[in-house]
Amino acid sequence: MRREDIKQVQGLKVAALVSVGRHPVTGRPRRADFDARAVEMGLSLVAPENMSLLHAGECSPERESALRGYLGMGIGALDVLDQPPEADIVPALEARLREMGARLVLCGARGEMGEASGLVPFLLAERLGWSLVSGLAQIESVDGDSMTVLQALPRGQRRRLKVRLPAVVTVDAAAQAARQSAYGPARRGELRRIEGEVTPDAAARDWNTAPAKKRPKRLKIVKAASARDRFKAAAAKAEGGGGQVLTGLSPQAGAEAILKLLREEGVLR
Amino acid sequence: MNDIVRRDPRSEWIARNRLHPEHDAVLARMGGGAPAAQWMGPNGVIRRDPHAVGFIGPNGIRRIDRSGAQSAGAGGAARREAAAAPARRRVDIDTPAFFIAVVADMPGGRLSAHDRDLLGLARQLADAETDGAVLLVSFGDPRETGLGEAGVDRVLNFAGEQFEGYAPELRLTALGGVERQHAPRHWLFPDSPLGGAELGRRFAARLGERPATQVWQIADGRCTGRGAAGASDITRELPRIVLALPECAEPVADTVHAAEAIAPPAALPQALRRVEDLGAVAVDPAGVALAEAEFILSAGNGIHDWDGFHQAARVLGATEGASRVAVDNGFMPRHRQVGATGTWVTARVYLSAGISGAVQHLQGIQQCDKVVAINTDAGCDMVKRADLAVIADTGEVLAALVELVEGGRKEQRNAA
Missing domain, CATH: 3.40.50.620 (HUPs)
Known part of the structure; x- marks a missing residue:
């Protein structure tokens, strides 16, 4: 779909929660991929003036340059709720969202730094009492109190949902890729720092965080009583594992048997 | 008369060949007169005769099979079954x-x-x-x-x-x-x-x-x-x-x-339904990546009517796959190839039409849940792997399948 084809919804206020990402190879801060896709989805829905960006966290110079990546997508300003790294950001975000009066909150499925548990949208939706949908591929239309969206299912399938507003939606790799960030607008854009209440995250203090270890590969363990069985299992070719073989049938009868299995599996639509 | 040793070379050959389908039966017949390798002595002590263990192999050397499969008769077969399915x-x-x-x-x-x-x-x-x-x-x-x-x-x-x-x-x-x-x-x-x-x-x-x-x-x-x-x-x-x-x-x-x-809780509170499911959206199966397709119809060397195959895939709503032979012969594009040299697929249902099942192909479909095979050869590896195999002409079965599905849809439309 071309960007010009999308009808923009008037009078809808959209907020996108953005975070500082981490480049998977170099480890440098960047705009987080899923969050950028969420911003892209918001921009396909409303004009940049009706779109507000919200970030909760500390604002050091290199993190600032990563956050400016979102401004380079064509949005004038970004609100930064000043929170230390060990704070629980959910209460601050909740208070700010209540103030803003946004009816649709878009965010990436999970962050790329810290715990990255993907819990924030769920906690926000629960506390605000809003509806929540995850894994969105596309927002088809917004009318009044509800919107129609396409949810991405595994295996490339899509599901149409009708969601009541206000809503929190999460976006992952199935959504449209984010546009490039332009350098000039990113420099010119405004980062508004907002002081707020800080809630310490007490539970996370006892955690041990270490660089990810490679997970052990699962071994195929053959439980056999004798060496002969172990050898047979190791050297086994494809065996007839209780499969049903229909011989001497007419093509029609064979097709019926296949159709029955396909219906049982529910792959026929 | 009784001094003449009558040999049956065929059954001796079968007795030596452990993979022969009649091996067990022949051993049971031959082993009838063989001396027992172990018996209970008069004082309740187990006596063994080490010379009676095993059998003389083809080159005159005694072979002993410790798995128990060789010990002739029904006892051996029963023991083998017990070994195949260890009791939980x-x-x-x-x-x-x-x-x-x-x-x-x-x-x-x-x-x-x-x-x-x-x-x-x-x-x-x-x-x-x-x-x-x-x-x-x-x-x-x-x-x-x-x-x-x-x-x-x-x-x-x-x-x-x-x-x-x-x-x-x-x-x-x-x-x-x-x-x-x-x-x-x-x-x-x-x-x-x-x-x-x-x-x-x-x-x-x-x-x-x-x-x-x-x-x-x-x-x-x-x-x-x-x-x-x-x-x-x-x-x-x-x-x-x-x-x-x-x-x-x-x-x-x-x-x-x-x-x-156990019974679920009887009275559940009324849930506030803010999200309504409007159902699945038709997705073009040809656009779904082969590796993540749910339902694959795959073609091999046994397919001659390619138009019929493509139509079957369209009617069934399946993503098309192919074996290496079909790709090499130019009937299908390379990115549709299933197997170790192509794509490893994860389909829930894999319908293979006219594929005999080379090892590389079977590796590629290892993660598929249900495999259905249509093939003319009942002995091929794909039929052994399949959960349901239909031994018939592939083109005819596919045509019948298309007819059935289309007929069913027409009936539904008429009823609605």
Whole structure:
């Protein structure tokens, strides 16, 4: 779909929660991929003036340059709720969202730094009492109190949902890729720092965080009583594992048997 | 007359050939007069004759097969069967002291590999103390028969069409009912997109508990999970709600459990339904990547009517695949090739038409749940691998299949 084809919804206020990402190879801060896709989805829905960006966290110079990546997508300003790294950001975000009066909150499925548990949208939706949908591929239309969206299912399938507003939606790799960030607008854009209440995250203090270890590969363990069985299992070719073989049938009868299995599996639509 | 030794070279040859289909029968016939290798002596002592063990092989050397398969007769066959299916220990828990609840995804009503790993993990947690029971909570129509082998003690199934499709709010109230009734010690969810990952996070937010996500290891009361998009490991105390990754534990292999059904909570509070499922959207199956397609119709050398094959794929709504031969002969594009040299597919149903099943091809379809084969050769490897094989002309069966499906759709349209 071309960007010009999308009808923009008037009078809808959209907020996108953005975070500082981490480049998977170099480890440098960047705009987080899923969050950028969420911003892209918001921009396909409303004009940049009706779109507000919200970030909760500390604002050091290199993190600032990563956050400016979102401004380079064509949005004038970004609100930064000043929170230390060990704070629980959910209460601050909740208070700010209540103030803003946004009816649709878009965010990436999970962050790329810290715990990255993907819990924030769920906690926000629960506390605000809003509806929540995850894994969105596309927002088809917004009318009044509800919107129609396409949810991405595994295996490339899509599901149409009708969601009541206000809503929190999460976006992952199935959504449209984010546009490039332009350098000039990113420099010119405004980062508004907002002081707020800080809630310490007490539970996370006892955690041990270490660089990810490679997970052990699962071994195929053959439980056999004798060496002969172990050898047979190791050297086994494809065996007839209780499969049903229909011989001497007419093509029609064979097709019926296949159709029955396909219906049982529910792959026929 | 009796001094003349009558030899039957054929049966001797069969007796030497352990892979011969009549091997057992011939051994039983020949072994009738053979001296026993071990017997009970008059004083109750087992006597053995080492010279009677084994048989003389083709080059005159005595061969001894310790697997027991050679010891002639029905006893050997019975022992072989016992070795093929090692008996699992049966474990029954009558009055559970506590529950470990597992909310399985059960795509298509069956346990996925991820669900089985999770049940293995639940088993570890339940067996850490006496009389811990694994409670499987599932939604929709259950079609799994091997729940006991997967390590489930109790099953709580929420059936009914209101739980089908995308109904997270309803499922959430159902889980709330289970929480009030049974108060499980731990809740385990598979951290799979749109399955347990979403439901588990919703449930944790509802209960106000902080879950551990992306967990891949649980050891002595602490769990380790991935953080920062897989870049770090976070180790913490094991919380009540755990969302675990695939291969977090070994599936249950040596016990079998009761899998006793218990009634779901009778009165569930009315769920506020803010999300309405309008149903699946038709997606062009040709546009779905082969590696993640759900239903693949694959063509091989046995296909001659290619237009008919493409039409069958269109009518069935299947993604097209092909064997290497079909690709090399130019009938299908290279990116449609299934197998070790092409794409490793993960389809739930793999319908192979006219594919004999080279080893490379069978490797590529290892992860498929159901394999259906249409082939003219009943002895080919694909037929051995298939869950359902139809031995008939491939083109004719596909044509009949198209006719049946189209006929069914026409009937539906007329009825509507």
